[in-house]
Amino acid sequence: MSTGEKAKAKAKQVVGKTVRKVAHAVHKETLAAKGAALEARGKMRGAKEATKDSFKH
Numbered sequence: 001m002s003t004g005e006k007a008k009a010k011a012k013q014v015v016g017k018t019v020r021k022v023a024h025a026v027h028k029e030t031l032a033a034k035g036a037a038l039e040a041r042g043k044m045r046g047a048k049e050a051t052k053d054s055f056k057h
Contacts, residue, residue: 019038
């Protein structure tokens with residue numbers, strides 16, 4: 001996985017988790033769901049890049 005793509009995936013995960021936790025703290029469930037979705041996108045992006053790397057070797 002390229003370093004840039006790995007960093008982008010991890011950044012999405014961190015931002016999503018932060019948004020989700022803050023939204024739960026202030027009782028904004030809609031925003032919490034959006035944060036969870038952003039976190040999931042980051043995880044999927046990381047998985048996609050890892051899969052691409054496994055086929056390169």
